[in-house]
Amino acid sequence: LITDENEAWAFVNRVNDESQEVYFKSIQASWNYNTNLTDHNSQLSVEAKLVEAAFEKEVAANASRFNWTAFQNETLKRIFKKASDIGSASLPEDRLTKLKVIESELERLYSSAQLCDDDSTCNNLDPGLTRILAESRDYDKLLWAWFGWRNVSGRKMRNLYKEFVNISNEAARANGYADTGEYWRSWYDMDNLREECQKLYEQLKPLYLNLHAYVKRKLIDKYGEDKFPSTGQIPAHLLGNMWAQSWGNLYSDLLQPFKNKPSVDVTEALKEQNYTAQKMFEVSEEFFTSLGLIPMPEEFWNHSMIVKPDDGRDVVCHASAWDFLNQKDFRIKQCTDITMSDLITTHHEMGHIQYYLQYKNLPVVFRRGANPGFHEAVGDVMSLSVSTPKHLKEIGLLEEVVDDEESDINFLLSQALKKIAFLPFGYLIDQWRWSVFNGETSPEDYNKKWWDLRCKYQGVSPPVQRTEDDFDPGAKYHIPGNTPYIRYFVSYVIQFQFHQALCEAANQTGPLYKCDIYNSHVAGNKLSDMLSLGSSKPWAVAMEKVTGNTTMDAGAIIEYFQPLITWLEKQNEGMDIQWDEACPTDLPVY
């Protein structure tokens, strides 16, 4: 084995340059497919992925000629470690081809699914069904969209997914992992990720229970007690979102605690002011540059797809940010709707781009988040400032800001409908997937396990009977899209730690929920010190750069929502805020 570290650096530098070309071609082919879902583009994308895999396999083989585990230089060792962990590229070509074809098919099934009503008007998820779930207050119309979407998406994926699980696990085992779940968890460099997440969830559960109780009471007022199961859950189609993962769409008419105060949902203002997707992106970029962070490059504006094409082609509308790994091309693909929710999403995606820009000169193997949760947190940290009434007024989206206790509760509740409502959902998706990958959940229990978790953790139940002919996990993008999910649960906790630290750096002295770091270069510098590390250091080192701590901690999110916790506890005094672990059994058949 080669022990000479200079020779090792020469190898690493050569591979780094070559890999930029290989990855660029593969990512470009994937971009072309995502922005035009044709057979031809699918084939080209699969072929490019095979070339990428062959390259990674060769690099790993060459790397194994070096005695890298004994190297002195920590960075060099870290590069070799990452270059040796090649995921599905370790599969024989025929199995890898099968895996990539299945992934491509699942993606297309989800993104091109349409639900047609009897007079043959057809709706995709984006924007049609999303709008219905957000805006309709008709129990039966909501049920039609909720049930119909699952029929045209998840139901069609069950067998493909079963096959996907098997091949994915083959790859994980070829790399020395027990299953795909263990491989995905390895990105956090922790041997107790599951326990840590469980602990965080337990700490945040009281707040979730109080929010759930408040929302359920308001929904019972609207839809009638008889629509709610005796087991205490909320029917999944009534929460303003296709997966009940974010309840903000119920705020204005059903949930706003103090009616006679200005609304904090600026969707109307965006429309009145004729906002375009372009304008939303410029407003978002301006927030980042106000902190002294990097502006979007020319290529970003020239090659992103920020509106759904109207030329009839099928695209993946689920928003995403892309790093082409050539240090030049960075793009967002988003079917932007002119809503507050999409203004937040725009900041989320731009947060990914900012991270890409900050670490673009690192070795390719380090161009990742410190852990996947960090990548998900960047944009949302910006949104915590942008969504404050003070900031929305400053950028002309709110007429007036009333600064009193009732308005604060209004604001905190609207934030909780996004940030607290999400927590059990963010926690349970990979509980389901990990149990599928490690064999605890067999295909004949896919849907049962899914709903057991949804009923237990989220306190959400199916409005009608579900069977193993259904495959409801497939109705959520990240399952057919094969995007891990615990990263979002981690992000929703650490983004408040980052927000707290950046607010301190920006000398924001008021309560955390009123903080807006806008224009603070001190905060911006602190953040870029972390982002520019990419995955070159363990994530605890990156976190320490911003917060001074090295662990995930629910203290910041609890501090942020403290006034609301007190208020909700008073609202729910003397009421039973629990629900049964088990799902209702007496459900109607649709």
Ligand SMILES: CC(=O)N[C@@H](CC(=O)O)C(=O)NC[C@H](CC1(C(=O)N[C@@H](Cc2ccc(O)cc2)C(=O)O)CCCC1)C(=O)O
């Ligand atoms: C090439 C590629 O795949 N790139 C990655 C980025 C990378 O890995 O470099 C990427 O773009 N992934 C797409 C994904 C999209 C969104 C998402 O899926 N969000 C979750 C949960 C959530 C919801 C609200 C929110 O405010 C924050 C999170 C959901 O919708 O359930 C959709 C809306 C927002 C983020 C994303 O951006 O994370």
Ligand SMILES: [Zn+2]
């Ligand atoms: Zn993201």
